[in-house]
Amino acid sequence: MARNQQQNEKMREDRIKQIQAEALHQFANKGLFATKIRDIAEGVGMAQGLIYHYYKSKEDIYVELIKNALDKMNAAVLMLKETPLPPHEKISMAIKQMLYTIETSEDFTQTCRLIAQATNSTAIPEDAKKLIEEKRDLPYQELAKIIAAGQKEGTITAGDPKELALVFWTSLNGLAIYKATRREHTSMPDPGILINIFLKE
Amino acid sequence: MARNQQQNEKMREDRIKQIQAEALHQFANKGLFATKIRDIAEGVGMAQGLIYHYYKSKEDIYVELIKNALDKMNAAVLMLKETPLPPHEKISMAIKQMLYTIETSEDFTQTCRLIAQATNSTAIPEDAKKLIEEKRDLPYQELAKIIAAGQKEGTITAGDPKELALVFWTSLNGLAIYKATRREHTSMPDPGILINIFLKE
DNA sequence: TGTTTGATTGAATTTACAATCAATAATATA
DNA sequence: TATATTATTGATTGTAAATTCAATCAAACA
Structure with a gap:
């Protein structure tokens, strides 16, 4: 047939x-x-x-890419969650990992860029809006949980876990976007700078 | 006539x-x-x-707005530079000021958004690209100078001043963008979290 | 070999929008 | 009042781009 x-x-x-x-x-x-x-x-x-x-349409391609991008990001966060390490090591590992990936993977920075663009525009397909609505909060939430756990252990800086998670995610995101537009000319900061925000010495 | x-x-x-x-x-x-x-x-x-x-055209409006936005941002940085305060107080003032402005001024977050969109797209008018090329580095440079000065005085954290400036600016920028898309639902983190990155206690 | 199915092309259709333009209104000055 | 100047409108034009479509091609299988 x-x-x-x-x-x-x-x-x-x-x-x-x-x-x-x-x-x-x-x-x-x-x-x-x-x-x-x-x-x-x-x-x-x-x-x-x-x-x-x-x-079916250009928008369909776009929506599928948005879905994949958000899922990839969230999968990485969930993998971090499951990693059998104490909270403060999760945090420092995540920072190092992300900075390294920003530095080396153009695919990753482009994924960040795609999400950033979609998140910052109201002129995207309805379906894309829904996906973002559904999925964009997971990283903040999971990070807040990890931070709260670390605070209980006394290894992570005091402060509202949600606020700390917000700073964590927006900073790394901001760096990814920054890098995306200046590939050759820049390198990422020392992870220690960011790790310092979150870990007690 | x-x-x-x-x-x-x-x-x-x-x-x-x-x-x-x-x-x-x-x-x-x-x-x-x-x-x-x-x-x-x-x-x-x-x-x-x-x-x-x-x-003359839609693009002309856009280019003018980009110019104004970059100039406004740079003027604020230059005003900070001229403020008669020691470096570490400039930094903490800038952080508090920006978080407050993000919280209260929609015009400011929209300006950040406009710059972010333009910076993150290659599909903008040639003139806008030139303006961005010319003007976007000033905040990083001036902040790096302030940080270096504070390090000499022993009031600001050790580390490459350029890297610290990068973290400073991308973080605050990231927060502005975040806020822009969730006006009512979120508030900015405690300035102390960010101040902690830069100042020695 | 002939039939079926999916892959592929590029021209035709349609739509949306930027930019132009001819016409009108409002006001200032002579 | 007449003239010049600028503001304003909305219809018209031209173009670019999304989508459709009829036609062709290539491979599998009966």
């Missing part, structure tokens, strides 16, 4: 991955509205029309 | 201020491309065509 099922699906998935990769790159750099379907198609090396064989 | 010069110019300036205020609001919320000239015109309560009596 049809060509080999597995091959077919593999091809389809490959194409979709290509489109996603190119779209992430374009959306992260230029945003939803300045990115043209033609740009994405050209980037992948296919005709514009073919994009619509795989996605 | 013409109607009273002063009155004419006053009217013109008022109109321009109206357009700027509305455009800042729209651009900050939706970005350059999602904002339509009609949106701005409707917001001010004028016909679309009239916008073009005051500005």
